[in-house]
Amino acid sequence: MKILVTGAAGFIGSNISKKILEETNFKVVGIDNINDYYDVELKKDRLSQIEKNDNFIFKKIDLADKLSIDSLFLEEKIDVVINLAAQAGVRYSIQNPQAYVDSNLTGFMNILEACRNNPVKHLIYASSSSVYGGNTKIPFSTEDNVDHPVSLYAATKKSNELLAHSYSHLYGIPTTGLRFFTVYGPHGRPDMAYYSFTKDIIEGNPIKVFNNGEMERDFTYIDDIVEGIYRLIDLPPQSNSDWSEEDGISSSFAPYKIYNIGNNNPVSLMEFINTIEKHVGKEANKVFMEMQAGDVKRTYADVSDLEKAVGFKPSTSLDEGIRKFVEWYKKYYEVSL
Numbered sequence: 499m500k501i502l503v504t505g506a507a508g509f510i511g512s513n514i515s516k517k518i519l520e521e522t523n524f525k526v527v528g529i530d531n532i533n534d535y536y537d538v539e540l541k542k543d544r545l546s547q548i549e550k551n552d553n554f555i556f557k558k559i560d561l562a563d564k565l566s567i568d569s570l571f572l573e574e575k576i577d578v579v580i581n582l583a584a585q586a587g588v589r590y591s592i593q594n595p596q597a598y599v600d601s602n603l604t605g606f607m608n609i610l611e612a613c614r615n616n617p618v619k620h621l622i623y624a625s626s627s628s629v630y631g632g633n634t635k636i637p638f639s640t641e642d643n644v645d646h647p648v649s650l651y652a653a654t655k656k657s658n659e660l661l662a663h664s665y666s667h668l669y670g671i672p673t674t675g676l677r678f679f680t681v682y683g684p685h686g687r688p689d690m691a692y693y694s695f696t697k698d699i700i701e702g703n704p705i706k707v708f709n710n711g712e713m714e715r716d717f718t719y720i721d722d723i724v725e726g727i728y729r730l731i732d733l734p735p736q737s738n739s740d741w742s743e744e745d746g747i748s749s750s751f752a753p754y755k756i757y758n759i760g761n762n763n764p765v766s767l768m769e770f771i772n773t774i775e776k777h778v779g780k781e782a783n784k785v786f787m788e789m790q791a792g793d794v795k796r797t798y799a800d801v802s803d804l805e806k807a808v809g810f811k812p813s814t815s816l817d818e819g820i821r822k823f824v825e826w827y828k829k830y831y832e833v834s835l
Contacts (some may be wrong), residue, residue: 686720718817726757
């Protein structure tokens with residue numbers, strides 16, 4: 499089997515590629531545009547860990563380049579697509595909305611068209627917990643309405659789900675959308691709070707604590723995210739001609755399904771910071787600030803659907819996950835305290 503992983507130089511993309519290559523004899527075709535949204539060297543380092551595997555092929559391609567995407571599908575005869583390439587970041591979507599339209603909308607549309615013209619067994623794609631937007635009911639369930647996004651990033655991810663459903667219905671493409679909840683861990687994204695907090699605490703710089711620390715997040719360790727994706731590869735959704743709204747909105751009459759992948763255990767921002775301080779061995783200089791545009795006060799994943807489908811739910815504690823991240827960070831950046 500040949501699996502296409504888009505965003506293969508990214509945090510989740512590189513890790514799921516590594517997992518597939520270690521656990522199977524499948525071939526993995528990885529693509530990424532290696533953009534400079536954050537440190538390019540970090541992306542290259544991630545790639546270097548998987549490029550040595552003979553079953554891995556890497557091609558530098560931008561999702562928005564339709565001709566290159568179409569050519570790739572014709573050449574490689576893809577069986578399964580794991581689409582993780584996207585312009586990430588809630589706050590950056592306020593500053594540079596066009597980047598999100600190009601990558602998250604145009605790019606995803608190019609993937610859907612390629613899957614239509616070169617039928618695949620399963621398209622798995624990254625959505626986000628941000629689609630829950632202004633929802634106040636907790637925990638967030640895939641059966642909840644998600645029509646009130648509070649950022650453009652969230653709106654593009656909701657759009658991905660809608661586009662996927664239309665292609666599942668019209669062309670029979672089995673699609674699975676995964677709403678990730680605050681993914682963290684070694685080799686992660688430097689624009690994420692846990693990464694920048696660790697850096698600033700080590701260097702003695704002040705950290706910005708938004709909404710005066712009165713937020714909660716369902717922090718999910720990278721290995722748990724990867725395990726969830728991996729178990730779903732061979733579980734494409736099936737059409738259900740008897741489906742009705744009473745069966746839930748996360749499934750459909752089309753071969754379409756949505757899952758949450760989160761730790762099912764929200765943690766306060768202050769507990770999160772305290773955990774980083776504990777493992778860094780140094781107290782943060784905290785600057786308390788107002789809520790930022792696009793932020794939400796709480797995320798909390800209901801993962802009952804995922805557990806029922808694949809017999810797994812994330813379980814790595816924040817303490818264990820942050821310990822592993824800080825150990826990696828100190829080694830990677832040659833930090834000695």
